[in-house]
Amino acid sequence: MTLEEQRLSDMLHRLTPEPPRTVTVEDVAIHLANQAAPRHSGDGHTAVLRIGKRGRPRLAPAFAAASVIVVVGASTGIAVALTSSQHNAKAPASGGASTSATATTVSSAPGTDDTAPPGSSGTHPRQQPVPIAGSLWGGELIVQQSLDPGTLVGGGNSLYALSNGNLIRVDPAKGQIVERTSVPGTGRPVVDGNEVWVASPSGSGMTLSAFNAATLSPAGTVAVPGSPTQPEGALAVSPGGDLYVAAGSNVAVVDPSSHSVIQHIGISGGGAGSVAITPDGATLYAGVTSGGSFRLEAFNAATGASLGGSAMPDTSNGGYLVATDGGVWGTTGSLMTQRVWFAPGGDLTKLRTVTGGVDGGLDSAPTYVNGAIWIGGIQSLECLDPASGKVRAGSQIPGDRGVPEHFGSVAFVGGHAYTAFQDQHAQQVGVAAVIPPMACFAGGATGS
Amino acid sequence: MAGGGEPDGFRAFVEARSSALLRSGWLLTGDWPSAEDLVQTALAAAWPRWGSLDQAPELYVRKIMVNTFLRWRQRKWNGEIATEKLPETRVYGDAFAQVDSRATLTAALDRLPARQRAVVVLRYFADMTEAQTAQAMGCSLGTVKSHAAKALSRLRDAPGLAELMTGGVAQ
Numbered sequence: 311m312t313l314e315e316q317r318l319s320d321m322l323h324r325l326t327p328e329p330p331r332t333v334t335v336e337d338v339a340i341h342l343a344n345q346a347a348p349r350h351s352g353d354g355h356t357a358v359l360r361i362g363k364r365g366r367p368r369l370a371p372a373f374a375a376a377s378v379i380v381v382v383g384a385s386t387g388i389a390v391a392l393t394s395s396q397h398n399a400k401a402p403a404s405g406g407a408s409t410s411a412t413a414t415t416v417s418s419a420p421g422t423d424d425t426a427p428p429g430s431s432g433t434h435p436r437q438q439p440v441p442i443a444g445s446l447w448g449g450e451l452i453v454q455q456s457l458d459p460g461t462l463v464g465g466g467n468s469l470y471a472l473s474n475g476n477l478i479r480v481d482p483a484k485g486q487i488v489e490r491t492s493v494p495g496t497g498r499p500v501v502d503g504n505e506v507w508v509a510s511p512s513g514s515g516m517t518l519s520a521f522n523a524a525t526l527s528p529a530g531t532v533a534v535p536g537s538p539t540q541p542e543g544a545l546a547v548s549p550g551g552d553l554y555v556a557a558g559s560n561v562a563v564v565d566p567s568s569h570s571v572i573q574h575i576g577i578s579g580g581g582a583g584s585v586a587i588t589p590d591g592a593t594l595y596a597g598v599t600s601g602g603s604f605r606l607e608a609f610n611a612a613t614g615a616s617l618g619g620s621a622m623p624d625t626s627n628g629g630y631l632v633a634t635d636g637g638v639w640g641t642t643g644s645l646m647t648q649r650v651w652f653a654p655g656g657d658l659t660k661l662r663t664v665t666g667g668v669d670g671g672l673d674s675a676p677t678y679v680n681g682a683i684w685i686g687g688i689q690s691l692e693c694l695d696p697a698s699g700k701v702r703a704g705s706q707i708p709g710d711r712g713v714p715e716h717f718g719s720v721a722f723v724g725g726h727a728y729t730a731f732q733d734q735h736a737q738q739v740g741v742a743a744v745i746p747p748m749a750c751f752a753g754g755a756t757g758s
Numbered sequence: 759m760a761g762g763g764e765p766d767g768f769r770a771f772v773e774a775r776s777s778a779l780l781r782s783g784w785l786l787t788g789d790w791p792s793a794e795d796l797v798q799t800a801l802a803a804a805w806p807r808w809g810s811l812d813q814a815p816e817l818y819v820r821k822i823m824v825n826t827f828l829r830w831r832q833r834k835w836n837g838e839i840a841t842e843k844l845p846e847t848r849v850y851g852d853a854f855a856q857v858d859s860r861a862t863l864t865a866a867l868d869r870l871p872a873r874q875r876a877v878v879v880l881r882y883f884a885d886m887t888e889a890q891t892a893q894a895m896g897c898s899l900g901t902v903k904s905h906a907a908k909a910l911s912r913l914r915d916a917p918g919l920a921e922l923m924t925g926g927v928a929q
Binding site (some may be wrong): 314315317318319320321322323325326327328329330332333334335337338339341342716732734 | 764768769772773776777779780781784785790791793794797798799801802805859860863878879881882883885906910913919922923924
């Protein structure tokens, strides 16, 4: 090795932290069991895995599952129930490239990390919610399912999220995942009327994929010329229902009814990677990166006319923008060191770092719903006044035996609050129902 | 076999090496949840074949980790690009200072294409030889050398990294 290589090696050894917890054989066993489950779903038989009690599983023979049950049951006491039945819903034809995809009716319950790919399916009775360690805001796990951070949203009577390359629809009243379909995107989905939209980068810009909000059947795609960008925060919907997508060299306005681009708002001096619309639909904000700096550019949403901008020096990225009457919120930083900022009036020169959201990764991406800004992460779960940025109420997130719990992406359905939740110690990950403090709802307008 | 199908030696390996594998996973992905997923995925793939992995199970596990990581990176963008300077540090004080060095490191690694990042982790953190790195990545020795050289070149330009390489200490 050269001296430079040796220094790099020394630095990597010196700076790489020790993990907060180690992986155990039981972790691997659960992982194997979850991998094995989809192979047995969709075969028309009911299969039940009970981990936590010794005994033979009733699954069809598969090396992994068969060997997993005893190992996990002996040591973790976690109960897992998987039930499957063949119930694939064939997707209707649509005009887009996704017409061959299949929407699938599936379900998942607390204690079940159902990673069934499209094409497999299952239903089972609703399981009882599982209390979570520390019981922050009365939290109970209603669906166990690995979720992509920052992607849980509410729409109609359902919750939607991305999960390992799939878009899922959760019926919170039933505590079940009721639909699932594969998607190309990774960012937060947008619910717009009867359709759910997901953005994904393509070779020459971005592609928006629409799915029926009830069945998740593919409903078409829209190609947005520009330059590909990360889909996190690249898509926003106006109060009028128009979609705005950041596509690097421009922000495109898409008419969801015709599935066509109706306007391009040019971006100069950098690439647009994230967008947000004010609650009145009048102002569009675009997060623009150029070199090592990040700018927030404002536009008249109706005409596309520039309204000016401001910069955040020495910061190359700002994502997951949220616009309120008081300003613009966003995230910056890399994964574990991510934080949330608030720019009053959309002016980055007045930037304020929000006290919550540190170290939470995309779990800490703010959401604006039910009249409050919600910020999670691993340190605190907070609701803030959308106009002033002041914390209305917040609670420190408890650890589970020293392992951080993650809360994020607060969403509302039918007046009830839900959040993405993860507790690595308890092997719990999924959607939790929470009851926010009353102070969170003090006099705020309803967010989108 | 022991423990209802658990391969002989598997538990001992996991207990002895999972911490090191997780640290490699953290360098590859930049966060602990992804690192755990990566390690669990690799170990789960190795489990059924454990008995046939003669003398180099760790090389096999690391090979799966890298290939899984590269697949993930092909499938989706892996997170936000790191900042080099925090917009405001006053509020968090020491809490930020403790992660600044690591933030600089992950920001630098985020600049690397996936294959270059994998070479850096295998070669300079996992202390694998060029030949082992090539085997793990399924490429030639020359490709490993090329990736390493390009990665070093990119890292030279990463803000703050030079100071860390010449003596900066994480708190």
